[in-house]
Amino acid sequence: MNKAGRSYSDGGQCGANYPNRTWLSVIVLLAILTGPCEVSAGKFWNLPPLPKPHEYGDILIDRLSTKNEVKPVFFSHWSHRAKYTCRVCHWELDFAFKAGGTEMTEADNRNGLFCGKCHDGKLVFGHTEDKCQLCHTGSKVSNREKFAELRDNLPKDKFGNGINWASAIRSGRVKPLYSIFKPEEKPWEFRKRLELKAEWNFVPPAYFPHGSHVQWLDCGSCHPEIFKIKKKTTEHFLMKYILDEKFCGVCHLRVAFPMDNCKRCHPAIKE
């Protein structure tokens, strides 16, 4: 219960230089939540910079490439997630939720693992001499026009890709594949919505809807590694850890809508 030890970023016109961090935190939080000051809530946290909508979720993989004198590998989430759920790649094909975190080699790919499960020259381009540079681009090269076309047809959101992916899948406007091995497999009917109350009663609770998540993910994507399965047993469920890529921050910093969107998790928060 070391509340004094929580470090909020000191930035912002409301905070000024209070020597005591506990009070600084309280004042900053009150300012955020009661809103006498015009600064938007997001400015008090060290939120990572937001890429442009067509680049949100784009990554470069360079665990082995540079070392082996090829350019790093480009991967775009929006172009893939419109066709495949997270579950296909991050559960069935075993990709890590971290760029460079998967132990994958070119040989694995050519043997039909990882990217090679789909990039086999049949379903989509494969690992032949004329195609190397489509993956080994060395930079993020998401296709703006293709993105604009996709986004135009999908429900909008303020942050991230600017697409409300939860609503897109719910309404059937995207129909990403749930399983690449068992086409008949369907998401579990598990819709429990959890209220995650803050320890401080002036912070409006965050909500976690299982229903919107299990369409994209497997129970095993989150339990037990990211969250214990019993409510209120995950310790240190605090924004500072979330912003450190733990808990909700595993996905909601770089691929699922970003943390800037306070209201989507804390519907009653004042922005």
Ligand code: HEC
């Ligand atoms: C579908 C995407 C894709 C294509 C096409 C592709 N690669 Fe790769 N390649 C990867 C990925 C992913 C890695 C792992 C990257 C990393 O960790 O840096 C990789 C790694 C490599 C490595 C690093 C060393 C090793 O053994 O893993 C070399 C060299 C390489 N590729 C060469 C090639 C060549 C040559 C071609 C064309 C014949 C090619 N790649 C085509 C995705 C691709």
Ligand code: HEC
């Ligand atoms: C077609 C495959 C594919 C799909 C679908 C996919 N991902 Fe990924 N994702 C990857 C790969 C590949 C990486 C990089 C892994 C590596 O480098 O080891 C990655 C990395 C990530 C990362 C880390 C990003 C970073 O900057 O470090 C997050 C978070 C993530 N994915 C979340 C998701 C979520 C959430 C979904 C579903 C909405 C999703 N992914 C769908 C393949 C996919």
Ligand code: HEC
């Ligand atoms: C589950 C299947 C699947 C996996 C796994 C997969 N891809 Fe793809 N990828 C596709 C399909 C299908 C397309 C064609 C998308 C379209 O219709 O435009 C594609 C397109 C691409 C493109 C073309 C540009 C774009 O983004 O549309 C690149 C580059 C690419 N993939 C890289 C990768 C890399 C690198 C990996 C592994 C780290 C990977 N893909 C894993 C299915 C997959």
Ligand code: HEC
């Ligand atoms: C992806 C969901 C999500 C988003 C987006 C989000 N939060 Fe949270 N937040 C949580 C969860 C989960 C908790 C822990 C449970 C609780 O305190 O309600 C939390 C806790 C908090 C707390 C309690 C104190 C603390 O240190 O954890 C504050 C204050 C807070 N959030 C403010 C914000 C603000 C301001 C934003 C927008 C910049 C934001 N949150 C965006 C999920 C989110």
Ligand code: HEC
């Ligand atoms: C995106 C992450 C995520 C996915 C996917 C997910 N859960 Fe959860 N689950 C959570 C979180 C967060 C909690 C709350 C943990 C806490 O409070 O410590 C939770 C709690 C639970 C609880 C306890 C609920 C309670 O009221 O005590 C059960 C049971 C549960 N999950 C089952 C499942 C099942 C079954 C699936 C798959 C159908 C699933 N979860 C998928 C994140 C997830």
Ligand code: HEC
């Ligand atoms: C493993 C990845 C992952 C984790 C961990 C995760 N989410 Fe999500 N979440 C998603 C994806 C994917 C979506 C679909 C929307 C999108 O991609 O922007 C989503 C959507 C949501 C939505 C919107 C639901 C709707 O129907 O509009 C809320 C709210 C949300 N998440 C809250 C949370 C909270 C709170 C936590 C932590 C307790 C959390 N999420 C943890 C991946 C994740």
